[in-house]
Amino acid sequence: MEAALLQRSVWGLILSYFCVIYPGYIFYTWFFIYMVRVRGLTMAQGGVASSIPFVATVIASPLGGWFSDRAVVWLGRRRGRQVAVWIGVVCSASFFWMGAHSASNTLAIVLLAIGGGCGSFSVASWWATVNDMTRASSGRSPDS
Numbered sequence: 001m002e003a004a005l006l007q008r009s010v011w012g013l014i015l016s017y018f019c020v021i022y023p024g025y026i027f028y029t030w031f032f033i034y035m036v037r038v039r040g041l042t043m044a045q046g047g048v049a050s051s052i053p054f055v056a057t058v059i060a061s062p063l064g065g066w067f068s069d070r071a072v073v074w075l076g077r078r079r080g081r082q083v084a085v086w087i088g089v090v091c092s093a094s095f096f097w098m099g100a101h102s103a104s105n106t107l108a109i110v111l112l113a114i115g116g117g118c119g120s121f122s123v124a125s126w127w128a129t130v131n132d133m134t135r136a137s138s139g140r141s142p143d144s
Contacts, residue, residue, distance in 0.1 A: 009133065017126045020089060020119050023096065027053045027116055039105050049109045056117030064088055065124030077132055081125045088122025091115075 031053065035046040064084060071080035092115045099111030 013126065013129060013133070016085070016089075017123075020092070020122055020126070023092070023116060023119050024057075031112075035105075035109070039108065041105065049105075052109055052113040053116035056113040057120040060088075060117035060121040061123060064121030065128070067121070068125040068128055072128075081129050081132070084125040085122040088118050088120075088125075091121070092118035 027050070032046050032050040035041045035049045036043060039046075039049075041049060067087075068081060068084035071083045074080060075083060095111050095115030095118055099108045099115055102108040102111055
């Protein structure tokens with residue numbers, strides 16, 4: 001464990017994962033309040049709107065894992081994981097920006113939810129990368 005914390009790749013993985021997971025924290029703690037107080041939705045509308053990013057996550061997470069596995073076959077282990085992450089992160093940031101600047105509440109909800117889903121698209125690649133980096137202790141055979 002100690003030797004792993006000295007590796008630049010490990011710190012890059014930790015920092016980048018934090019940056020993608022932090023918006024999830026926002027959805028859990030602040031999104032409902034934003035929908036009701038800033039966007040002016042009723043409590044019931046805010047509750048429904050606040051659940052939509054989680055639906056996007058349920059769809060995007062397995063899709064991202066599938067894409068990451070295909071990208072590894074096409075581009076190799078390191079580059080394939082990177083491509084999957086970059087697609088998710090760039091799309092996530094773009095949709096968050098568009099959603100935050102949308103005048104329409106409905107469009108904002110959809111765009112912010114897609115942004116959250118795109119962030120979740122890349123999460124499978126982080127977990128797979130951790131397994132790739134720690135093959136000897138990741139719970140799978142060294143041959144796979």
